[in-house]
Amino acid sequence: MKGRDAEEKQTFIADARRAQIFEATIRTLDEIGYIRASMAQIAKRAGISAALISYHYRDKNDLMDYALMKLATDLSSSVLERTAAASGPREKLQAYIEASIAYQAENPARSTALIEIVFHARTADGMPYYKLQDDEDDPLENELRRILRLGQEQGEFGAFDLDAMASAIRGALDEYGFNVKLKARIDPIRFSQELVDLFSRAIGHR
Amino acid sequence: MKGRDAEEKQTFIADARRAQIFEATIRTLDEIGYIRASMAQIAKRAGISAALISYHYRDKNDLMDYALMKLATDLSSSVLERTAAASGPREKLQAYIEASIAYQAENPARSTALIEIVFHARTADGMPYYKLQDDEDDPLENELRRILRLGQEQGEFGAFDLDAMASAIRGALDEYGFNVKLKARIDPIRFSQELVDLFSRAIGHR
DNA sequence: CTAAAATCTGATTAATCGATCAGAATTTAG
DNA sequence: CTAAATTCTGATCGATTAATCAGATTTTAG
Numbered sequence: 246m247k248g249r250d251a252e253e254k255q256t257f258i259a260d261a262r263r264a265q266i267f268e269a270t271i272r273t274l275d276e277i278g279y280i281r282a283s284m285a286q287i288a289k290r291a292g293i294s295a296a297l298i299s300y301h302y303r304d305k306n307d308l309m310d311y312a313l314m315k316l317a318t319d320l321s322s323s324v325l326e327r328t329a330a331a332s333g334p335r336e337k338l339q340a341y342i343e344a345s346i347a348y349q350a351e352n353p354a355r356s357t358a359l360i361e362i363v364f365h366a367r368t369a370d371g372m373p374y375y376k377l378q379d380d381e382d383d384p385l386e387n388e389l390r391r392i393l394r395l396g397q398e399q400g401e402f403g404a405f406d407l408d409a410m411a412s413a414i415r416g417a418l419d420e421y422g423f424n425v426k427l428k429a430r431i432d433p434i435r436f437s438q439e440l441v442d443l444f445s446r447a448i449g450h451r
Numbered sequence: 452m453k454g455r456d457a458e459e460k461q462t463f464i465a466d467a468r469r470a471q472i473f474e475a476t477i478r479t480l481d482e483i484g485y486i487r488a489s490m491a492q493i494a495k496r497a498g499i500s501a502a503l504i505s506y507h508y509r510d511k512n513d514l515m516d517y518a519l520m521k522l523a524t525d526l527s528s529s530v531l532e533r534t535a536a537a538s539g540p541r542e543k544l545q546a547y548i549e550a551s552i553a554y555q556a557e558n559p560a561r562s563t564a565l566i567e568i569v570f571h572a573r574t575a576d577g578m579p580y581y582k583l584q585d586d587e588d589d590p591l592e593n594e595l596r597r598i599l600r601l602g603q604e605q606g607e608f609g610a611f612d613l614d615a616m617a618s619a620i621r622g623a624l625d626e627y628g629f630n631v632k633l634k635a636r637i638d639p640i641r642f643s644q645e646l647v648d649l650f651s652r653a654i655g656h657r
Numbered sequence: 658c659t660a661a662a663a664t665c666t667g668a669t670t671a672a673t674c675g676a677t678c679a680g681a682a683t684t685t686a687g
Numbered sequence: 688c689t690a691a692a693t694t695c696t697g698a699t700c701g702a703t704t705a706a707t708c709a710g711a712t713t714t715t716a717g
Contacts, residue, residue: 468664499666500665500667501666506664507664
């Protein structure tokens, strides 16, 4: 009960219930947003009583933290798998861009839920997650910087500022998650192709 | 009273009070975020009673809509002024990037407040502002597209997809507002210089 | 100066929130 | 089969919210 630590053994029922509550949380965040995502709304979508959520999660923060961690981990795994399968720096960067956009296109509800949590949830002392800089171990950010650094060291990429290039790429990728009009104008495959071409020129050394 | 339409004449007191409430709203959003920004919190920072806000604004939505419009208008004016002062497409793009980053650096509280409203406020039927595509007349978006189109028509820029390039630039600029770690690593002047160089290569036709 | 209009406050209302609790229902263990 | 442990619900609690209202105060107009 109230499980949250990874090492705690869970029963089958508790595991299934927690997963069901997680899915209902994603759906609720996608449909009505963080502010209106009350325990009652999540419980309604899960088909259970609101009190049961409090039984399986310590409190609402615990639930949202778990959801954020799971969403971020799944996204990272999907992208990192595909970059690992590519060989050179340029191919890895292409895989990184394509996988990031593809994940957003294939999991719109999860992408929206992730945005909702990141921009709404705050630490106990009021610091918003989107302003948090403790993500020194954000795997996605680290992998992008690693690829860019590798490409420069191998002489495959030209000269550019790593911080600026990394944030420009991240910003462009995230933009596809926010901008509905953009999604309507360009399908994900073409958009990722355009980004690959665009940043290929920005990186230099054809 | 309850004024919101532009054509309504306001008394000096009402105008000053509305401005004072607007400033308190910005400060509240910056300090504690949208979710905790209750009427009582805003009133406390303005040094007035909470009921007085309801007297000068129809409801909380009216207040937030007004704040969003004013913040967006001020930002647009600042950027558009500096792009208008530049001559060619390449110079206009540079001015656009520099002005966007400079505004964020010079008005951190306003930038944060703008983000808070855009990612929290929703229309009556629940559509979040950040997903809204009715900004067909977003002056900043339009100006950027106009510059890029002009540069291509004049042969000053190379071949690229306008939608992808515009959103990549917008994403990179917005990233500086979100990413605290980025702000700590690069000062705004150097970051805008790097972005100018970076996108200059992406656009082509040195 | 005086009456009307505008401005402002404290109190109050109804709704919604997260969380807790006692106890019912179900599952597990021996 | 039986007792213990787990799972689950409905009721309820105190806190917080946006909004309203009567009436006090201040400003404006003549």
